Amino acid sequence: MSWKQEFVALAEPVDGRVPPSFEAHHIAVAFILIGREQPLGRYELCRRMSIGEGTVRTLLKRLTESNLITAVSRQGQKLTEDGQELYNRVTEDIPIGLSLPLRKLAVFGHSFANRVSDKAEAVTDGIRQRDEAIIRGGAGKAGATTLVMKDGVLVIPPDDFKILLVYEDEALLISESLRVEDGDAVVIGTAVSENLAREVSMAAVLTLFEGD
Template sequence: MDWKRGAYPEFEIEDVVVVLFLLKTPKGRKQISEELNLGEGTVRTLLKKLSSIGLVESQQKGHSLSEKGAEVVKEISRLFSEPLEATPLDGFVTYALVVKNPPEFKSIELRDEAIRFFARGAMILVVQDNEIIFPEDRRPLKETLPKLSEDLKKLPIENGDLVIVTWADTKADALKSLIHVALTLKGELLPEEIKKLVE
């Protein structure tokens, strides 16, 4: 049995953020449960908590963001972008996002954070002169991974941004490890009501 699917309604801040992004389009509880590899009881608890602070509405067709929820997602998007599914790397599910105004960071530490959070691998890139490059040697990504480089152009990138790419066995692990790295950099700037959900 998958250890993550216990009867305990446990979720982490990463789950909360991923659910908020997912609910930009209405989704049913079962769908959220499958996409995030969380038990349905956990998803029920998480949705109930989001609903109690007015961020999520439930209708017949599923759960979606309320107006307030959409505002909160906009606020989060000023810190980092919504995850974008990219071309699989090494056959693994791959996602990427942009971190705006990143603080000082060490690529190796951020990669370790992603792997600690079940990613198979991670890439930390920066945007310079409108090019996505490897910070260590300033090599443009398009020279080694042209397809990924093309995908990442769909992200709202600007000079000075940090681009994080993670890949994992499942969509849930790829997404959560990606959000985890973004939160390592920007977590304390999340809206207070979101942080309170997991205290």
């Protein structure tokens, strides 16, 4: 089972119960935050996500019951051995994600960019990723822009528009901050809040793994 399939399964209803209020991209965001900052407390995780405290509590319960995280006294949650193995697989594909000040390139006031290794060929025109961000974040609240690195230059498909020509500062910021390599994709989630930008970026990233 791929790491995406594991997150999708964790977001499904259990034993005919009401579906949870979180989705696969919420689980991915929470799991990566815990992996990068462990131990991470529940209240801090709530502060970093757009979903409510009760939903976060249920999400953490799912991860705990799946033996992916465990509590460290009052310090918060950390990955188990199984969780670390899953985290390693996730970060092999998504090695880095950062909030970046992309005022010119982004539509909304907050942006979060994920580098996706070796997924440039999975991007056709970026519309699928944009639409997914809008669906998950809400029309008028979120969107996404997808870039690919070709011959050392960040371009926007399908016309391979070189963003360096118009947005030089932001193109260099993305390339250097995310350490983008040829063949990589960069999915920039943009939204009315930092938390939502992080989440819609991940939702858009997941569309690049639809065959996995």
